[in-house]
């Protein structure tokens with residue numbers, strides 16, 4: 001019995017460490033949101049990791065966090081940052097996206113050219 005009590009005592013002395021353990025235990029399970037095709041309605045594509053995609057604004061290229069992959073947040077960005085595009089439909093954003101992709105390709109080749117120019121120097 002004595003032994004038992006002492007053990008209890010010593011374990012209560014390690015209370016200091018408990019906050020740490022409880023923090024780890026309480027770590028919220030991070031829910032990773034997948035990209036929903038519907039996001040294009042709000043002018044959003046995605047970038048980054050496929051398992052935790054980040055919504056990317058097709059219009060301004062802004063990247064939001066994975067937790068922002070919800071219609072309400074995407075909508076808020078669209079309405080506050082691009083009110084003129086708020087009433088555009090999917091097709092419009094898809095076209096923008098295609099154009100962006102083309103532009104990116106163009107930019108990449110432009111970078112290559114300037115890199116070559118640098119080498120030449």
Ligand SMILES: [Zn+2]
Nearest residue numbers: 057059060081
């Ligand atoms: Zn934007």
